[in-house]
Amino acid sequence: MTDTTLVILGATGDLTKRLLMPALYRLHRLGLTPGLRVIGYARQHWSAKRFETHIHKALHEFAPDFTEAQWQRFRRQLDYVGGELNAAELGCIKDRLPPAALFFLALPPPLFGPAAQALGEAGLARAPRGGWRRLMVEKPFGSDLSSAETLRGQMHRDWREEQILRIDHFLGKETVQNLMVFRFANRFLEPVWNAQHVEQVQITYAETLGVERRAAYYDRAGALRDMLQNHLMQLFSLTAIEPPSNWDAEVLRDHKVEVLRSVKPITAGNGTRHAVRGQYRAGKAGRKKLAAYHSEADVPHGSNTETFAALRLEIDNWRWQGVPFYLRSGKRLASNRSEIAVQFRRAPGAVPGLVDAGNNWMVFHMKPNQTMTLLANAKQPGLEMKGHQVNLCAPYVRDGDTEFSAYEQLLMDALAGDRTHFLRFDEVEWAWRLLDPVLKTWSKGTPDFYAAGSEGPDTQNRLLDANHRWRPIALAAAGGA
Ligand code: BG6
Numbered sequence: 071m072t073d074t075t076l077v078i079l080g081a082t083g084d085l086t087k088r089l090l091m092p093a094l095y096r097l098h099r100l101g102l103t104p105g106l107r108v109i110g111y112a113r114q115h116w117s118a119k120r121f122e123t124h125i126h127k128a129l130h131e132f133a134p135d136f137t138e139a140q141w142q143r144f145r146r147q148l149d150y151v152g153g154e155l156n157a158a159e160l161g162c163i164k165d166r167l168p169p170a171a172l173f174f175l176a177l178p179p180p181l182f183g184p185a186a187q188a189l190g191e192a193g194l195a196r197a198p199r200g201g202w203r204r205l206m207v208e209k210p211f212g213s214d215l216s217s218a219e220t221l222r223g224q225m226h227r228d229w230r231e232e233q234i235l236r237i238d239h240f241l242g243k244e245t246v247q248n249l250m251v252f253r254f255a256n257r258f259l260e261p262v263w264n265a266q267h268v269e270q271v272q273i274t275y276a277e278t279l280g281v282e283r284r285a286a287y288y289d290r291a292g293a294l295r296d297m298l299q300n301h302l303m304q305l306f307s308l309t310a311i312e313p314p315s316n317w318d319a320e321v322l323r324d325h326k327v328e329v330l331r332s333v334k335p336i337t338a339g340n341g342t343r344h345a346v347r348g349q350y351r352a353g354k355a356g357r358k359k360l361a362a363y364h365s366e367a368d369v370p371h372g373s374n375t376e377t378f379a380a381l382r383l384e385i386d387n388w389r390w391q392g393v394p395f396y397l398r399s400g401k402r403l404a405s406n407r408s409e410i411a412v413q414f415r416r417a418p419g420a421v422p423g424l425v426d427a428g429n430n431w432m433v434f435h436m437k438p439n440q441t442m443t444l445l446a447n448a449k450q451p452g453l454e455m456k457g458h459q460v461n462l463c464a465p466y467v468r469d470g471d472t473e474f475s476a477y478e479q480l481l482m483d484a485l486a487g488d489r490t491h492f493l494r495f496d497e498v499e500w501a502w503r504l505l506d507p508v509l510k511t512w513s514k515g516t517p518d519f520y521a522a523g524s525e526g527p528d529t530q531n532r533l534l535d536a537n538h539r540w541r542p543i544a545l546a547a548a549g550g551a
Pocket of ligand 1: 296
């Protein structure tokens with residue numbers, strides 16, 4: 071790596087402390103970032119020493135395998151500048167930058183646009199000869215289509231699309247990247263990955279956590295904006311894309327956008343068949359009592375924010391015609407079960423009794439375990455020619471493998487200028503286009519209730535075709551599959 075500087079705007083905040091610095095520290099420890107300097111920038115007029123002490127404490131808390139010896143080497147990479155988010159003060163760092171510089175906006179969302187503009191005005195978006203300037207920013211990219219477009223306008227005033235790296239941290243997850251490899255590196259999958267053989271697809275991201283201390287953000291966002299518009303849409307489009315001709319960022323993103331563009335629109339007329347929302351009320355996890363969303367700290371009285379959202383999406387193309395894709399995510403559900411599950415159509419029943427054991431499912435488990443399982447039918451031991459279901463299960467990680475966290479992956483990609491695992495604006499735009507009508511409908515009325523610690527609202531069943539059932543979220547209920 072040539073000399074590169076990463077400038078973190080919002081360097082005294084939570085994201086820097088919990089995620090960015092631990093990721094940078096580990097990359098440094100693995101020797102992957104030689105020549106990288108990190109400048110923290112924030113409003114506090116701290117000395118570099120004070121910033122160091124702050125990061126030292128954070129790494130103690132959040133970096134696994136922290137050692138003082140390693141820290142002594144890592145701290146030499148760090149520097150700090152205090153200043154406001156305006157061109158005059160940001161301009162002060164210009165002389166400290168080498169030809170290659172990456173800016174990370176670890177800031178509250180309302181500041182994304184102003185920060186991008188201030189950097190531009192300070193002349194920091196233009197690289198000197200032979201160098202580069204990139205801007206990394208994390209969701210939310212607007213709160214609907216129109217605010218996303220406004221944000222784009224602000225960012226694009228001084229930055230070109232190729233310079234902007236929009237993070238969806240799911241794209242940095244090993245198990246999500248595996249989806250692309252597994253789909254396209256295996257000959258046996260492609261012939262059956264279509265409507266002729268696939269019955270339905272279920273994408274679930276269930277969490278046992280409640281809103282915790284994030285109500286100030288979450289109550290304005292809700293599950294649809296927080297999880298579906300971004301993370302689950304990415305899982306959806308990666309499951310459904312056509313094989314790209316190569317891993318080039320533009321090719322891959324063209325293919326993902328093509329999926330989003332092919333989804334049949336959800337309208338006010340068909341909305342009840344395609345979208346369900348829920349909110350948790352009091353419930354239990356084992357013996358532990360769980361409070362209702364309404365009683366969580368900082369949730370406004372009578373809030374109608376959804377803590378659960380489910381969608382039924384249909385893709386209007388040759389490959390997926392007639393196959394429902396069910397997507398759902400929620401807080402305070404029965405377990406942390408996260409998976410992409412593809413159900414295949416039944417084998418023709420030419421040999422009665424043999425193929426009746428059940429359907430084939432291919433499941434990419436993300437949580438609680440990272441595994442891939444294929445639910446298949448095999449002969450049940452015994453005198454009869456009877457079938458039963460067996461689980462062909464492969465762990466994703468094996469002993470000795472080095473895994474990287476999403477932030478580690480994405481920081482390395484950003485430094486290398488690889489945009490494959492970042493979002494292009496039109497992906498964001500098409501996801502909003504699909505969901506704007508749902509948000510509009512949900513601006514009125516109330517969500518359906520579900521007990522905390524449960525499977526979610528019963529009304530989610532209305533999205534399903536008559537012969538489909540949601541896969542259980544509770545781990546015990548699901549067995550190994
Ligand atoms: C974040 C959401 O983007 O993703 C959170 O804001 C959610 O509400 C989180 O809990 C889930 O991602 P992970 O990687 O922590 O499972």
